[in-house]
Amino acid sequence: MKWTSKGYENIICNKNISETTKFCIYGAGKLGGDLYKTLKHYDMFFCFIDNNHSIQEKGYKNEAVISENEYFKKEIKYPVIICASDKNTLLIESDLKNRGLIHNKNYYICREFTDKLLPIIAYKFFNExxxxxxxxxxxxxxxxxxxxxxxxxxxxxxxxxxxxxxxxxxxxxxxxxxxxxxxxxxxxxxxxxxxxxxxxxxxxxxxxxxxxxxxxxxxxxxxxxxxxxxxxxxxxxxxxxxxxxxxxxxxxxxxxxxxxxxxxxxxxxxxxxxxxxxxxxxxxxxxxxxxxxxxxxxxxxxxxxxxxxxxxxxxxxxxxxxxxxxxxxxxxxxxxxxxxxxxxxxxxxxxxxxxxxxxxxxxxxxxxxxxxxxxxxxxxxxxxxxxx
Ligand code: SF4
Ligand code: SF4
Known part of the structure; x- marks a missing residue:
């Protein structure tokens, strides 16, 4: 994009996200773990979602790991960030869509989230x-x-x-x-x-x-x-x-x-x-x-x-x-x-x-x-x- 109004471009327009929004990371593997540290830094982590039973039992660094079904039973459903391989991301995404979640509103893909949304959140709510x-x-x-x-x-x-x-x-x-x-x-x-x-x-x-x-x-x-x-x-x-x-x-x-x-x-x-x-x-x-x-x-x-x-x-x-x-x-x-x-x-x-x-x-x-x-x-x- 070409700057038309440097320093005042209209990019801060994420109405769904507030300072108190938390996120659920779908995938308690290595990619999820990398994002976990960042969300903890901003105090925006809620829980992990992972359908693997042994991961659910063990948890992740003392954090809760719940199944997708448990997530859908929750009254407050914080937005989900999918942190998985390309192939699994497609499968999870189609599942979430079928259950009524909307891309870039109720769920995000990890790279899109860190490249395009988190820089705005960090600036808007943390002046970082x-x-x-x-x-x-x-x-x-x-x-x-x-x-x-x-x-x-x-x-x-x-x-x-x-x-x-x-x-x-x-x-x-x-x-x-x-x-x-x-x-x-x-x-x-x-x-x-x-x-x-x-x-x-x-x-x-x-x-x-x-x-x-x-x-x-x-x-x-x-x-x-x-x-x-x-x-x-x-x-x-x-x-x-x-x-x-x-x-x-x-x-x-x-x-x-x-x-x-x-x-x-x-x-x-x-x-x-x-x-x-x-x-x-x-x-x-x-x-x-x-x-x-x-x-x-x-x-x-x-x-x-x-x-x-x-x-x-x-x-x-x-x-x-x-x-x-x-x-x-x-x-x-x-x-x-x-x-x-x-x-x-x-x-x-x-x-x-x-x-x-x-x-x-x-x-x-x-x-x-x-x-x-x-x-x-x-x-x-x-x-x-x-x-x-
Ligand atoms: S990789 Fe993208 S940004 Fe870099 S030169 Fe190619 S088109 Fe341009
Ligand atoms: S891609 Fe480039 S930097 Fe990487 S191993 Fe090959 S020559 Fe080296």
Whole structure:
């Protein structure tokens, strides 16, 4: 969206939600657990819903877990947020609809809730800035050379300079001076375990800002075994290792993932190894050019709504892919497409930042959107992690 009245856009219009609204999380698994911490932060958690009997009996961290039928017997039915896999979300959603609940009124899908509704709730009722996801790309170098890396890392020489530790610290300091709470803050690459100061970065960010995030994570391709020091710091600050699983394409990684699994368990470090990735979407950054006017580019940007934001010192990028592809493929596109956190000031800065998170900007699009399939990328499937 293009700013027409910066700082005063009409986005605060959720009549159903009041300061005292609570939410029920449907799904007492890992995704539900991540959202639980955030809802507790805002004192908006009511209960879990899960039809698994053993989970109901055990409860979740002393919280009640009720069945869907029990939920429907309650006199006051707080809105439900579905936190489940894509497949289960569809099943639960159709069930809730059949029982009369209305999307975006009585129930929400987790990502829609954290991307689009919770930032508004946090601003309106708590005068806080909330966002769902942001990352620091500590290095652009990688141990793999995936043909269609959405960050263009295949083009980065292994000798390229990374961010300095001072730059990483500055990025975190500026970010957390403006953002009160985030669902997930990620250290990413390239391959972040190539970054010489990763342990120091975890220590610095963990010690200063851990209570401003629900999930603090490192996303890795799993090719490098973390050091003892790094594992210790990850345990201390509750860092989640997300390992992308490319063993469907690179079969020798299977053994490495097994080794990592044991290592994380032994060291009591939280981890999630994804399911084997077989297919990616091709964003088209390396060959595509959209012939359209600026109004149509605004539509492309709005339809995309990527949650993958990036902080890089004072520069906050709405789309980490747009920034990294421009740098890593050395294309002169969208160099000015960021919000300068150091220039956010005055009485209304929090509102301007909220609008930016919701997709408003001076142009209403990023220059890189012209070179990207955006929301249509799923129509361009490619094999996952194919190597150059
Ligand atoms: S997709 Fe991931 S693993 Fe592959 S080159 Fe890019 S950063 Fe590295
Ligand atoms: S359409 Fe624009 S915002 Fe979306 S992924 Fe592409 S470059 Fe990023």
């Amino acid at each position: 800035t909330f966002m769902s996801l942001s990352q620091i790309c500590v290095t652009e170098r990688c141990t793999l050379r995936c043909k269609k890396c959405a960050h263009g890392c295949y083009n980065v020489p292994i000798t390229k300079d990374d961010m300095t530790l001072e730059q990483v610290k500055k990025s975190a300091d500026i970010f957390f001076s403006k953002v009160d709470y985030i669902q997930e803050f990620v250290l990413i690459g390239g391959e972040p375990l190539l970054y010489k100061y990763l342990t120091d970065a975890v220590e610095y960010i963990g010690s200063k800002y851990r209570n401003q995030m629900s999930v603090f994570s490192i996303t890795s391709n799993g090719t490098i075994t973390p050091s003892k020091d790094l594992l210790e710091k990850c345990k201390e600050y509750g860092v989640l290792f997300r390992i992308s699983n490319y063993s469907g394409t690179i079969s020798k990684l299977e053994l490495q993932y097994e080794k990592l699994r044991k290592l994380f368990i032994t060291n009591n470090v939280e981890f999630r190894i994804s399911r084997k990735e077989h297919e990616w979407m091709d964003y088209g950054f390396d060959y595509y050019k959209r012939e359209c006017d600026n109004e149509q580019l605004i539509n492309v940007f709005d339809a995309c709504g990527t949650p993958c934001h990036e902080i890089r010192e004072n520069k906050f990028y709405y789309c980490v892919m747009a920034r990294s592809v421009a740098d890593n493929l050395s294309v002169n596109v969208g160099k000015e497409d960021y919000l300068d956190f150091e220039k956010l000031s005055g009485d209304n800065w929090r509102r301007e930042l909220l609008e930016f998170i919701m997709g408003y900007s001076e142009k209403g699009y990023l220059d890189m959107c012209r070179y990207c399939h955006g929301a249509e990328s799923y129509e361009y499937p490619i094999p996952a992690a194919e190597q150059l």
